[in-house]
Amino acid sequence: MRLPKLGTRFEGEIPKNIEELCRLGYVQIAEVNIAFCKGRNGYSLSDRMLGCRTEFEIPYQKKDEVVQCPNCGCEYDYDDIVITLKRNKELVRVDYEKMTNKVIEQVQATGCTVKSIDGFLDKKILNVSGKEYLMFFDCFGSADLMLDNESTNTVVNIIFGNSENLKYPDSLIRFDGIKIITNGFNDEIYILRDLPSSNLIIEKLRRVSEVEAEVLKLGSQATWQAVENELTNFFLQEIQIRVIEKYRLKNLWRIYPHLSRVTVNAAGAGKADKITIPLQEYLDELLVDQFTVDAKCYSTTTVSSSTIEKVQHHLSKDGFDAKRVIVLATTNNVTCWEDVTHYKNATGQYRLLIFNARITAVIAVYFGFDNEFLEVIKECINGA
Numbered sequence: 001m002r003l004p005k006l007g008t009r010f011e012g013e014i015p016k017n018i019e020e021l022c023r024l025g026y027v028q029i030a031e032v033n034i035a036f037c038k039g040r041n042g043y044s045l046s047d048r049m050l051g052c053r054t055e056f057e058i059p060y061q062k063k064d065e066v067v068q069c070p071n072c073g074c075e076y077d078y079d080d081i082v083i084t085l086k087r088n089k090e091l092v093r094v095d096y097e098k099m100t101n102k103v104i105e106q107v108q109a110t111g112c113t114v115k116s117i118d119g120f121l122d123k124k125i126l127n128v129s130g131k132e133y134l135m136f137f138d139c140f141g142s143a144d145l146m147l148d149n150e151s152t153n154t155v156v157n158i159i160f161g162n163s164e165n166l167k168y169p170d171s172l173i174r175f176d177g178i179k180i181i182t183n184g185f186n187d188e189i190y191i192l193r194d195l196p197s198s199n200l201i202i203e204k205l206r207r208v209s210e211v212e213a214e215v216l217k218l219g220s221q222a223t224w225q226a227v228e229n230e231l232t233n234f235f236l237q238e239i240q241i242r243v244i245e246k247y248r249l250k251n252l253w254r255i256y257p258h259l260s261r262v263t264v265n266a267a268g269a270g271k272a273d274k275i276t277i278p279l280q281e282y283l284d285e286l287l288v289d290q291f292t293v294d295a296k297c298y299s300t301t302t303v304s305s306s307t308i309e310k311v312q313h314h315l316s317k318d319g320f321d322a323k324r325v326i327v328l329a330t331t332n333n334v335t336c337w338e339d340v341t342h343y344k345n346a347t348g349q350y351r352l353l354i355f356n357a358r359i360t361a362v363i364a365v366y367f368g369f370d371n372e373f374l375e376v377i378k379e380c381i382n383g384a
């Protein structure tokens, strides 16, 4: 959860989690009274004021003072004006020091160590299972990070407020500070433990390009009949059985969401140039309990809307209730990405899943079966 900005007004109920933070003393919420300038009676004629008949705010700290209407200058005793007001709640103070101290306390409670860096209130050295991270908090206006040094260890950013508009490097791992305060630091330890280093991620990205190039080269030599069964079965089966890799991949994508998206070319008359395929949702679709698949493998031909129509026609003719159609393509020559998004928009699910060479390479590399996958394609060529 993210803290709302200072000065945020809550009309009616205060959100439960904010209320809890308030109870624990991390934030302060005060009433802002809206007063009605009704005028004032006085002992003498000169004391009397008509009032301007408008509403104005009484700041929370002014309770014991004389309240003056900012519009007409009419003055009221606080007790006199309370009668006509309605109340709003406003977030007036956030005790970031208390919050950061609590986060550090929670981190230390799990056996991890936190070392201070002299002169920096917002930066610490975090040690988890022998690995060191630079940890910083987003609440002290510390946008001036010294992160340009590439040799810096992976940086852990503890977020309280909304700092989405700041540009941070990709190597940044972001954790929700309030979640740590509430639930402790155990989940985060596992994430850090299982997260590959930035070097490894870069290495995998390089490997994806290599594998993609190989798939394109080999795929053009294989006939689709030769590869359809074996390659598709191998691909789907590896995704199903590699449970640990799947967990690590989900972990990785949660921390680095941009790695879970593949942009594909959808250029064509009247079409969007690029479409983003969210691999996380793609995979979720493949991993649901029950599904029937008609997997088609295309090696050299373009995958177009008419190919998809043929597949669907073929399915309906056989009375085969295919809930999902999976198209494994060893090419990037796909012109019907819009069909993919169309099914998603129409049914709420990715019913049509196209794996082009790029997406196939990403999945194979991150699931760790890239070498075997290329071997299977080679076998398909030799066996053809």
Ligand SMILES: [Zn+2]
Binding pocket: 037, 051, 052, 053, 054, 069, 070, 071, 072, 073, 074
């Ligand atoms: Zn007034």
